[in-house]
Amino acid sequence: MANGNSTLQDMKVEFNDMSVPSDYETQSVTGQLGDLYVDDKMRRMIVDLQRHWLTDYHQSREKALVDLTEKLHEEFRIDQEKCKQDLMDQFKVELDATKAELEQKHNESLQQEINKLIEKQGKELAAAKKKQWCWQCDKEAMYHCCWNTAYCSVPCQQGHWTQHRKFCRRKKGNMGAPGPQPKPHSTMDMME
Numbered sequence: 001m002a003n004g005n006s007t008l009q010d011m012k013v014e015f016n017d018m019s020v021p022s023d024y025e026t027q028s029v030t031g032q033l034g035d036l037y038v039d040d041k042m043r044r045m046i047v048d049l050q051r052h053w054l055t056d057y058h059q060s061r062e063k064a065l066v067d068l069t070e071k072l073h074e075e076f077r078i079d080q081e082k083c084k085q086d087l088m089d090q091f092k093v094e095l096d097a098t099k100a101e102l103e104q105k106h107n108e109s110l111q112q113e114i115n116k117l118i119e120k121q122g123k124e125l126a127a128a129k130k131k132q133w134c135w136q137c138d139k140e141a142m143y144h145c146c147w148n149t150a151y152c153s154v155p156c157q158q159g160h161w162t163q164h165r166k167f168c169r170r171k172k173g174n175m176g177a178p179g180p181q182p183k184p185h186s187t188m189d190m191m192e
Helices: 002-011 023-033 040-129 154-164 169-175 187-191
Strands: none
Touching: none
């Protein structure tokens, strides 16, 4: 039996050698065994078994390589998507920070502009309050009639006189005085 085991070991072909033994190789193996006789049927069965094992080995190896390739490809795809997601998250954080900074700068510049406009409007309003305005057309007045009535031109004063004469303080102030009744204000009165 020990002899039979060594014969089988001698007949094995290493798996590193991917070729299937030919009949010549099988005959040389039996020729090396010398006195030991191996039946043809047994020899064919061993060769078939060896071919079967080699075929299984090649198929298993192919399947393992395909599985490994698919697994590596899937891991690469997952890593690539993770990197992409990390970059997108980082970009979003940077974009949000930049947006917040720009909004803050914009709000500060708007506030400065608002403050400048408020100050300018205050100065213009103060200057406008010091002036008198034409009762008829709202332009700046040059001619003053009463304490609250002024005109920009003679045509405006004459156009408004029909309404103003009822309330004119100059006219009312002169009514109690002896002498002639006052006339409507002339150009000369307005220049006083």
